[in-house]
Amino acid sequence: MTQLGPITEDPLGAFCSDSDAFIPGADSGPLHGLTFAAKDIFDVAGYVTGGGNPDWKLTHEPAQSHAWVVNALVQAGAAMVGKTLTDELTRGIFGENVHYGTPVNSRAPECVPGGSSSGSASAVAGGLVDLALGSDTGGSVRVPASFCGLYGLRPTHDRIPLDGILLQAPSFDTIGWFARDPATFAKAGAVLLGSTFDGLHPKNLIIAEDAFQLADPAVAAALRPHVDLIASLLGGSSNEVLSPRGLAYWSAQQQVLQGREAWESVGDWIDLVNPRFSFEVSERYTLAKVIQDEAVEAAAAVRKEIVSRMDEVLAGGAIVCLPTTVSPAPMKGQRVSDRHELRLKNSQLTSIAGLCGLPQLTLPVAEVDGKPVGLSLMAGRGGDEALIALAQNVEASG
């Protein structure tokens, strides 16, 4: 069991340094005795939700009440022991915050932890907490889970209420969580999803060929035995190219739609405050700001086609497997341009579930050069519980 008071020592640099936020868990409940941390985009009453940016923090008032999801875990008995670092306004998947630093990835200390839920992943991976809340718009739970060797879910879109969080791009925003083991992961799932069975009986494993082709060959090879194990658990597998026009074509639609929504979420505040951002974050907002309406309309139309295509692939209870990230965590301190290329490549993997609102669970089954890398399972909308159950079976069979 991890510490039940507020975080006083933070050797990983995972927590917001100016926050002593602590909420004791309810006296009883399924999570009693567990601790969790919350990414600093979740409201905690009495504290300013900082969003990983000093000017956001300076220009907002303390929250009046807890975010729905924070309250749900606390009511189930878990203690919230601190607020964790995030990429600025959740715009990033590597976890290097130019204002507050880079939380340590205990599993690969010279590498980034992944983001934007960087501090949450770091704190769980380093054993400072049992669970941690993150959000996933373009990969912000899945990527750090893959890089830090954790279980992490992007749930079905709209499955978990977004009340009391700093939104990025609402048609993509989801709340997810991290744990080191599938049993603890499932306990939180039962609370947050309100169920442990979703009626889905997974039947067939579909190996996403185009997704595996994107990954580094060493990653694909390291994941292969686990794919085979899952195929045997499900009673069979088949290979499929998800996107005949290419996954880059799909993720390009998300860039447009997510960019537009992100600008709509905070553009007025940016215009008013002229905040300090890293160049990289401002660059993304600037390119989002100039997206034209015609481009948005075209991308929205393509998005519908992508949703139909994935509905077809997942029909009848199929599960899709794919690499969570194309590589293990990269080294810290990359150039903006290098990070940009790697982000685009990873977003070809992460935007599938994002565009379609599908649940995707990453399992910390493999390593490459001693660094973790995750295998993802994706189900039809509402199949969150089935994925969690499957993860437990995989571990039991591994």
Add this chain to the structure above:
Amino acid sequence: MTQLGPITEDPLGAFCSDSDAFIPGADSGPLHGLTFAAKDIFDVAGYVTGGGNPDWKLTHEPAQSHAWVVNALVQAGAAMVGKTLTDELTRGIFGENVHYGTPVNSRAPECVPGGSSSGSASAVAGGLVDLALGSDTGGSVRVPASFCGLYGLRPTHDRIPLDGILLQAPSFDTIGWFARDPATFAKAGAVLLGSTFDGLHPKNLIIAEDAFQLADPAVAAALRPHVDLIASLLGGSSNEVLSPRGLAYWSAQQQVLQGREAWESVGDWIDLVNPRFSFEVSERYTLAKVIQDEAVEAAAAVRKEIVSRMDEVLAGGAIVCLPTTVSPAPMKGQRVSDRHELRLKNSQLTSIAGLCGLPQLTLPVAEVDGKPVGLSLMAGRGGDEALIALAQNVEASG
């Protein structure tokens, strides 16, 4: 006479707070007994040239020697008493630095001082120094001189050596200076230009109709008596539309060319460091980064036409007069979008000299609602001394 030691009190917030830079003036010389400050883009041996950005400062080494222009003033007897604030990497004309604050405009305390040579203008206007060095790429001497009620020159391009300064866009970059009175201004000019007479005998005043139409009516009205005075000193005037296709068309060429050069100057550093900038500054670099080669080539061709047109206008020793800025200093804390519009409007005035490498001197002759606004005089290339002499005549006749 102002203080001859290093600046110890800075009630205006004009100086870099972490710098005790001081260079005593030579024992004798034409500037002996005068003090000056240098914008923090000029090298001062032993100090890091900070450029108004904390990450620039953190990633650069102390200068090995003084900038040419700093040395020239010191050798002429002036003491350098401190380094002054600048807009980040000189990208701005309003003087609000999100990292270091906004130097006080003593003449209009609720308003911006103008930039990017904000601290230099503030320090001279507030009487902390006799002279101050700035740079002018897109208006960074002329605009703060107008807003703070000072004499300020953008010299002929290439007239004053740029050695030892943080460049922005070399085909536009110039070094200028500020003073409260034309006599002191002329003393520094004699040192920096090496001459007090350039062979130009100004003959006719050309009133730039399209430039005056851009200005607020109250500004045009306030400048009018001074235009008439100068016309009488020169023995006549005529009205002329400088740009038949519009001054916005001209300034659009500078946006492209200056943007490309600015990205070439620091783009690699930005890519390496991912610096913290205000959103506004990053936005300008991002839009500069994506400028295409074809656009640069087209703008370069138009620039040649503009140069020819202005050579024609200025032929025979003519002097052009125009408002320095479209308005007095705006209030502090404007929205990014409002500031953007105002910057574009002012750049229609400032880009004329910028594109053509022409000298332009602004005279603090007028006020609107108690706030200063400058009248500019522009000559053919090399006519710097004639402009300075004319400013002295105007004052003597006023």
